[in-house]
Amino acid sequence: MVASRLIAGAPGADGTPRLGLHFRLAPEWHVYWKHPGDAGAPPQVAIAVGGAAGGAADGDGTAFQPEILYPAPQRFRLPGGLEALGYAGEVVYPLRLSQTAPAGSTITASVDYVACAVECIPYHDELTVTLLAAASPTEIAEDELLRKWEARLPRPVEAAGVDWRLRYRAGDAPEIELEVVSPGLPSSGGEAPSASAAGVARTAELFLEPAPGATFASPERVADPRAVRFRAAVRPEIAGKAPDPLRVAWTLTDAMARDVALAGVATVPAGGEVGASGEGSNAHADAASRRRRARGSRVPSAVIVALLALVPLTAALVLWLIPDRLPLPAGSPSWLRAAGFLAAAVLVWFAYRLGTLLPADRVGAVELSWLAVALAAQGAASTSTAARRRLWLALALLAAGAGLWAAWSPGMLSP
Amino acid sequence: MNHNAHRLVLAFAVAALLPACARAESAVGAPAPDFTLPDLAGKAHHLADYKGRVVVLEWVNPNCPFSRRHAEEGTMTRTAAAHSDVVWLGINSTGKKHGDFVTPDKQASYDREHGITYPVLFDSDGKVGHAYGASTTPHMFVIDEQGKVIYRGAIDDDPYGRGKKRTNYVDAALTAHAAGKPVQPASTTSYGCSVKYGG
Numbered sequence: 249m250v251a252s253r254l255i256a257g258a259p260g261a262d263g264t265p266r267l268g269l270h271f272r273l274a275p276e277w278h279v280y281w282k283h284p285g286d287a288g289a290p291p292q293v294a295i296a297v298g299g300a301a302g303g304a305a306d307g308d309g310t311a312f313q314p315e316i317l318y319p320a321p322q323r324f325r326l327p328g329g330l331e332a333l334g335y336a337g338e339v340v341y342p343l344r345l346s347q348t349a350p351a352g353s354t355i356t357a358s359v360d361y362v363a364c365a366v367e368c369i370p371y372h373d374e375l376t377v378t379l380l381a382a383a384s385p386t387e388i389a390e391d392e393l394l395r396k397w398e399a400r401l402p403r404p405v406e407a408a409g410v411d412w413r414l415r416y417r418a419g420d421a422p423e424i425e426l427e428v429v430s431p432g433l434p435s436s437g438g439e440a441p442s443a444s445a446a447g448v449a450r451t452a453e454l455f456l457e458p459a460p461g462a463t464f465a466s467p468e469r470v471a472d473p474r475a476v477r478f479r480a481a482v483r484p485e486i487a488g489k490a491p492d493p494l495r496v497a498w499t500l501t502d503a504m505a506r507d508v509a510l511a512g513v514a515t516v517p518a519g520g521e522v523g524a525s526g527e528g529s530n531a532h533a534d535a536a537s538r539r540r541r542a543r544g545s546r547v548p549s550a551v552i553v554a555l556l557a558l559v560p561l562t563a564a565l566v567l568w569l570i571p572d573r574l575p576l577p578a579g580s581p582s583w584l585r586a587a588g589f590l591a592a593a594v595l596v597w598f599a600y601r602l603g604t605l606l607p608a609d610r611v612g613a614v615e616l617s618w619l620a621v622a623l624a625a626q627g628a629a630s631t632s633t634a635a636r637r638r639l640w641l642a643l644a645l646l647a648a649g650a651g652l653w654a655a656w657s658p659g660m661l662s663p
Numbered sequence: 664m665n666h667n668a669h670r671l672v673l674a675f676a677v678a679a680l681l682p683a684c685a686r687a688e689s690a691v692g693a694p695a696p697d698f699t700l701p702d703l704a705g706k707a708h709h710l711a712d713y714k715g716r717v718v719v720l721e722w723v724n725p726n727c728p729f730s731r732r733h734a735e736e737g738t739m740t741r742t743a744a745a746h747s748d749v750v751w752l753g754i755n756s757t758g759k760k761h762g763d764f765v766t767p768d769k770q771a772s773y774d775r776e777h778g779i780t781y782p783v784l785f786d787s788d789g790k791v792g793h794a795y796g797a798s799t800t801p802h803m804f805v806i807d808e809q810g811k812v813i814y815r816g817a818i819d820d821d822p823y824g825r826g827k828k829r830t831n832y833v834d835a836a837l838t839a840h841a842a843g844k845p846v847q848p849a850s851t852t853s854y855g856c857s858v859k860y861g862g
Contacts, residue, residue, distance in 0.1 A: 286798035287857035289822040327758070328789060328860025330798050360823035366762060368856040370728050370823055458852060485850035487693035487812075 249274050250363045254355065254375035255340070257391035263348045265379055267314070268340040268394045269293065269359060276365040278334045281321035283457045286330040288368065291316065291361035293343065298354045311358065315344040319400035320501045320509030321455055323466075331466055332364065333455055340397035353379045402499045402511030410504065411525055414496060418518035422482040422490040424464070426454060427523075429475045430504040451506070454478040455499040461491035476503045492518040617651030620644075689795045691815060691849040695806040696794035700754065700784035703767040703774075708784055713750045715808050717840065719743070719833060721818075722792065722858060723753040723783060724800040725773040726763040729855035732824050733801060734777040738831070739818070743781055746837045753783035756792030758861020789860040799855035805836045805846070813840060816851030 250273050257266040269291065271279055280288040294311040319339060324332040349355060357375045362368050380387050405412055411429040416422070454467040465481035478500075484490045493515045501509045516522045621644045628640035689696060695718075699709045710718065721739055724730050733739055743751040757764045765773070770783055786792055795804055795815075805814035814836035821829040836846040 289854040326857050330857050485691055487690035
């Protein structure tokens with residue numbers, strides 16, 4: 249299921265060994281990120297620097313824990329609405345050591361980890377590597393592999409030259425919203441994002457670590473052509489007591505370029521906002537509690553609005569037309585029923601997608617409006633008089649309008 | 664009203680409910696979701712019947728190596744024995760179609776093999792597991808005499824069972840509560856296999 253080994257690259261500038269924990273996994277299996285998600289556990293490593301073959305060594309064999317560095321993870325959906333965060337296929341966890349070791353030293357890593365597919369298997373491995381004096385073909389290959397995965401470590405957002413904002417909406421359904429504008433995704437004006445940046449941004453994913461006093465629901469992407477935007481419900485550990493302020497440690501993948509991840513840690517007060525303007529090394533933190541007033545940031549994208557309008561109107565149309573509003577082949581309306589079911593299935597899918605795009609506090613209102621639209625349209629389909637049908641359709645349009653208001657109104661969207 | 668209209672309205676009702684099916688979590692201080700579940704002998708256990716006593720819920724899966732290790736080490740049975748006034752209930756939320764599902768006979772055999780004498784309840788449709796937000800095996804919840812959650816999370820701080828010194832969070836929570844002290848920590852990140860829900 250899993251092949252593990254300890255690899256060593258050329259020493260760092262400070263002379264400390266550069267090590268990595270290399271896993272290759274069979275299909276379907278994964279190992280875990282520092283926050284494993286709903287299940288699993290991150291690896292644990294103890295390092296001992298032992299005696300060198302034929303020479304003196306710094307190490308005395310006493311084990312110590314290195315810092316495990318985590319490349320940007322993937323998200324795995326599990327049955328029951330659970331999710332795991334980790335790595336499939338292959339991963340190298342770079343290890344940061346605080347002590348030097350001369351060439352010829354043997355380094356031993358005592359490693360505990362769990363790999364999961366349908367089942368989970370905890371492993372304990374004792375792995376060793378000898379630091380070579382001269383670069384051998386093996387060491388060169390390991391060094392390249394280690395560099396490849398070091399390049400996948402998330403970059404501090406402060407150094408990435410991007411605009412980012414983190415908002416914390418308190419209340420009965422607290423949530424955070426992270427917005428990142430990369431250089432390819434202009435934050436203002438009518439300029440369209442570059443095709444490549446927009447394509448990469450479409451695959452962007454946000455990963456959140458548990459905060460003191462709270463965890464987060466799985467982040468939901470918010471459609472926005474100007475920025476990569478995610479929302480996540482805050483789940484207080486103590487009922488009704490969301491932390492204030494809230495510490496948010498986040499990792500965002502594919503916002504700037506494929507395989508480039510950003511990471512940030514911010515403390516944000518309830519009802520407030522923190523962030524920085526991307527001006528290279530001159531990036532600065534904004535004052536806490538600063539609120540954005542730009543209308544553009546409050547209006548959901550045209551895609552959401554269009555879908556919200558299309559779904560109830562399409563439902564009304566389908567319900568009105570089927571079955572007795574179309575010339576049915578006598579005695580064999582099965583094809584039409586199938587078409588109706590297909591339309592219903594498409595609508596269900598749209599409804600579910602919208603449910604994943606909208607924040608939790610608005611989903612309920614939109615859902616109710618859809619139900620009202622469906623019921624009103626059904627009334628229109630079953631009535632026999634034109635006047636009553638017009639009344640029902642007017643009610644359907646009213647309900648659709650209420651749904652749009654629930655999703656769109658500034659009051660509903662304000663922090 | 665025609666047949667198709669009925670179906671479409673039903674589809675809309677389902678559509679409306681789908682986004683609302685986000686996983687619930689039972690936060691500390693919140694009322695513990697009530698439930699009635701059968702044990703291996705078919706006897707129904709109603710949480711509300713235990714009001715006035717402290718209840719520990721332990722999500723179990725005999726096919727999960729983490730659950731199995733704790734069973735073999737006697738972590739839960741020792742903790743339960745040390746707090747004999749506490750009602751300890753195992754809950755198996757594995758879906759019936761999952762490969763990890765065990766029949767009541769096999770669960771009973773597993774329990775005998777590991778000296779588990781507390782009731783293990785079957786929640787094969789996962790409703791109780793979802794109501795609590797149980798995500799791992801093991802996943803622990805401690806409920807006080809008033810029916811409120813006072814601890815949720817891991818059984819201890821040693822996921823791989825190799826630490827020289829472990830902190831048993833449930834034991835600490837029960838001890839603190841019995842002494843009238845606040846439970847600290849009241850919430851930790853659980854570890855282990857994912858609960859093998861049916862869907």
